[in-house]
Amino acid sequence: MADAIRHDKTARQLRLLSDALDSGRLGPVRRLVNTLSPAEIGNLLESLPPGKREVVWGLVDPEDDGEVLVHVGDDVRESLIADMDPDELVAAVEDLDIDDLADLVEDLPDQVIEEVLKSMDRDNRERLEQVLSFPEESAGRLMNPDVVTVRADTTVDVVLRFLRLRGELPDHTDHLYVVSRRHQYLGRVALSALVTHEPATPINELIDDEQAAIPVTTPESTVANQFSDHDWLSAPVVDENNILLGRITIDDVVDIIRERAEHQALSAAGLGEDEDLFSPVPRAVRRRVIWLAVNLVTAFLASAVVGQFAQTLERVVALAILMPIVAGMGGNAGTQVLALMIRGLALGQVGASNLRALVWKEVRVASVNGLILGSVVGGVAWAWFHDWKLGLVIGIALMSNFLAAALVGVLAPITLRRLNLDPALAGGVVLTTATDVIGFVSFLGLGTLILLG
Amino acid sequence: MADAIRHDKTARQLRLLSDALDSGRLGPVRRLVNTLSPAEIGNLLESLPPGKREVVWGLVDPEDDGEVLVHVGDDVRESLIADMDPDELVAAVEDLDIDDLADLVEDLPDQVIEEVLKSMDRDNRERLEQVLSFPEESAGRLMNPDVVTVRADTTVDVVLRFLRLRGELPDHTDHLYVVSRRHQYLGRVALSALVTHEPATPINELIDDEQAAIPVTTPESTVANQFSDHDWLSAPVVDENNILLGRITIDDVVDIIRERAEHQALSAAGLGEDEDLFSPVPRAVRRRVIWLAVNLVTAFLASAVVGQFAQTLERVVALAILMPIVAGMGGNAGTQVLALMIRGLALGQVGASNLRALVWKEVRVASVNGLILGSVVGGVAWAWFHDWKLGLVIGIALMSNFLAAALVGVLAPITLRRLNLDPALAGGVVLTTATDVIGFVSFLGLGTLILLG
Structure with missing residues (x-):
């Protein structure tokens, strides 16, 4: 039973935490919780009965609050949001990626959404509105508009200089996207191609135009199947005119695959995948x-x-x-x-x-x-x-x-x-x-x- | 029903194929099949009843045979292997990545294994033997020994020149691994860091040593949980002395997540996840x-x-x-x-x-x-x-x-x-x-x- 390992590890953490909570020693709990990744904290919170859940949630580093909310099921998310005041919520979610924010938005009180929108610059606000304009469970909701694009009529050297000026790339960037003057998607260039070719190499020799872009209205289950059928790490998303809108990355696809599997397992018993282990x-x-x-x-x-x-x-x-x-x-x-x-x-x-x-x-x-x-x-x-x-x-x-x-x-x-x-x-x-x-x-x-x- | 889309698409392909097979027109079938990725061909073969399955398998481009075998369940794999003569099998599998070959090896006839081992150079043979020495369903079986390593006491410029000399990187390379003289794992450098920093930057300023390496005996379910808890795209694998042995990539982890979900769904009915839809x-x-x-x-x-x-x-x-x-x-x-x-x-x-x-x-x-x-x-x-x-x-x-x-x-x-x-x-x-x-x-x-x- 390979699962038993994770079970044992988390169970041990749970027991430690439970003992510490029972004895009221919150210092060790805080230290333990803040060694975990947001997904692990989410998993931990989902496993805690009401009462303990709120205590631990209060100990999470506020910097991680937003990411933790992204990583829990709808029911648990609702219970965590109910515990936060509007200022805390605004602080928690305003620095999230656009795709994560779009995922949370419908669970947030109107007042918080307004504050968050106000705190964003115009570009980001427009991007969020665009993402929200696509149907739920479509590629448009999964994508992150933050992509790095280059033009075809240039060279590796020029691109490298552009990237050095630009600085840090968005998480999980494995390709740059090549677009036309009108921002139409033409193909992609792998970072691994950039670093293995001579500076003088023209970019149009490195373009991979075999991977078709994903239309923005594609259902997320189709996106998930395409990723796993083609071993993609990321894929471009385009509108009906082939204009590049954003990028979907494998980490979000993995979440979808897990959710679909849970959906299938739980719906056989008439339950939803967001069912809280400790729902009221x-x-x-x-x-x-x-x-x-x-x-x-x-x-x-x-x-x-x-x-x-x-x-x-x-x-x-x-x-x-x-x-x-x-x-x-x-x-x-x-x-x-x-x-x-x-x-x-x-x-x-x-x-x-x-x-x-x-x-x-x-x-x-x-x-x-x-x-x-x-x-x-x-x-x-x-x-x-x-x-x-x-x-x-x-x-x-x-x-x-x-x-x-x-x-x-x-x-x-x-x-x-x-x-x-x-x-x-x-x-x-x-x-x-x-x-x-x-x-x-x-x-x-x-x-x-x-x-x- | 989002699933219905894929269903409809594949069902349409299936019907076209079925009609073409029934009428004996194999040309269109061959063309259709060879527009698909190996995973899609695997999926298609799994959906075909015996008889048609063998006909279509015979039409698959021999170059894809090995990858297709990797992508089907054990039962179907056995039925496909039974249809191939030893020479075809050797040709199909000898160019596979080490981790894929290790996955297939126990389903191959001894004679074929011998031929494949003979065709490999000594380095690769030793790597395969090493991978096979680890327990099934462990990190050691998932990893690919083909990794790109660099030393800490160098600069971006030197690394880029090394990579240009080296040429193409292994699939899904998002990080280079930094190792000591004794090949101990010290940390990793993202390709995105290489392309966004000035040539003179010392590598040791770019090292990310936060991600601990995965011990080679870690169960694959733990590996899968770590990848999804930390949004990794790849992770280094080390032995008990922290010597770097290889690298696990997210595409293999996605396969494990899918297999575990299928296992859970089917075992409730007393079936295994490798059960063939058309088993004898x-x-x-x-x-x-x-x-x-x-x-x-x-x-x-x-x-x-x-x-x-x-x-x-x-x-x-x-x-x-x-x-x-x-x-x-x-x-x-x-x-x-x-x-x-x-x-x-x-x-x-x-x-x-x-x-x-x-x-x-x-x-x-x-x-x-x-x-x-x-x-x-x-x-x-x-x-x-x-x-x-x-x-x-x-x-x-x-x-x-x-x-x-x-x-x-x-x-x-x-x-x-x-x-x-x-x-x-x-x-x-x-x-x-x-x-x-x-x-x-x-x-x-x-x-x-x-x-x-």
Whole structure:
């Protein structure tokens, strides 16, 4: 378990911190906290229950406050912002990069936004407004307008002199962008090319124009896939006229990849990726009860199906005892198919062209598994209730439910996606409803026919 | 649905390709495939059913073969390697970077490994052997030994002249590493510092020694967390004597983050992250049947519990009809807690120091949810079966099961982690076993006491 290492390290820090907090010795806590990077402080704050969280937040170096706010989930961010007065907030966020500030802006009180805007120079204010004018979760929101551009009709030597005059480059600058007189994107020049070529080399010999720029409205998930498909460290962002607007860097893309993975893992349980480990009880209840209520409706649906067989159940109690097995195992088998499909959809590997091949493969797997486990379950049921007919009924019902689970496991996520619903969120509910209903109908229906027929 | 964009794009490519393959026109397929990056080709191959997969693999430019093999999951890689003869394989992999070659080596036939080793110069062979000497999933396996080093007692000008003589830098070089005479790691100099400082600047003024080097045995999950906590693009790797061994770059870290996320999503269904969408049926059966068999044992356990109440069920069939609701809703509520806990464990946010606070929060959430949904379910049951006592029984049973689900949801993943078991893999089975058993016992037990008492 490689994860255990980080777990152990952070757990040790947590324990130290917790002990120090309990004893009221805040000096060591402050020292410990301020050896951490903003992302690590964010992680730590997310792990603290209310009360302790506020104490530690108060000990963070005010210089790091803004970066820490950028690195925590929405819910936790809200709780931290609620603890700050407007002046502190203005001081915390006014020096952030434009892309980070844009990310925070909707969580800030209006008064703070106004102050921050006032404190910015006109250029930066216009840049922020431009970034905010693009849709959420688009390349425009991810980009930082702070880019270094050069012209093609110059030489390495001239560029180096320009850079020495300019001084420090924006974080994570691995390329300079070459633009036309009208600021259209023409290509990029790697810093590594600048330092490995003779001063007299013309820049237009070093231009790499293979990497197309990212249109500013591109969804962030597409941006993330492009970065990881092409091993980019940064990429230029352009408007519809190919005018260079900014630059996206891999560190922001890594955050998106993590968020998407968390989204997928948590939405299967009806939760959002910004859910706070210690969210206030009323909020947690409100969020969870909706998903539970949806599941409750489907549970009643399954019970109503069982209710149709009340007379059968009264006469053969063994059916009542065994029926959860058929429904549950169908759900388990379907969950395996569903998990593969959801990954395939996220990677763009599943579509109309391979649907038939997928169904055919899963039907064959389900048939063999159904045969194996149906025989086992049938045999055990026969031995348990001394009734071979009961064994036959449960064996056939299990096989049927495995086949149904394979079909629903493949087709439900694809159908949900076509309906613009999130398969990771809704797939499980649809699947278990189907395997419950089909499991109960096939088992109790066959039981009625064969045992009471 | 942002994912839908990629889905649509790849689905379109897939359909075009599929049509072209069906019609036997391989020219357009070859052209289409060879506009893609190796990672995209890998993604495409993973989405193709057997038959088509081999045809397309045969059309890939042999120059890309090695990189494509690096970018596919283990299962698919095995199927692709099986399609190549030894000479093709040697040609495909001999020009790979050392870290990529190390990643592939265990999947290659011995004969091919021998040929590749023979084709390498002594330096590279020693480097490969060194990389392979480190444990799997450690920093040593991720690093590339190809690094550019400089000495501290020199100037920008001298370094630039050295780099111009050296020529092209390794991919993703954003820093040069400063080493001592004995090759000990002293710090790093950013390319961006080289290009923004005057030629006469001494290198030791530009050294950033704040980023500690990564010990070579560090687990890759820790490496991934460090990269994302500190927004690194690359990091030096050292042995126990601080001798510089190589360099890890963010592109490999992104792959690890993706793999870990896939692992977490798929292991909840008892599958590995290398599972091929189109794995051969016998292999798929073998893998899945084990996890299903474990679930079957727990299902029989739950049925055995139900069996204890056979007499009660014979007399009150409504209990048989409603019992899946209590067990199922407990499982749903527990799944929400479990999902939060598994994320918390992966992020190192959950440990002994906040366990009590977590349990307390989840118990309160479960109490309120239990009260709300218990009342709803009780009311519906009362109305359905015209029996207020039955409503009372199911209401109390549901509340009890919600509380049990909260406790198991928090404690099971922590306990599994302590036992060095993967909570993402085993947590769901433990949870549903508990909520099934506790749900049935509380509902049928209370039913026996109150309805038949």
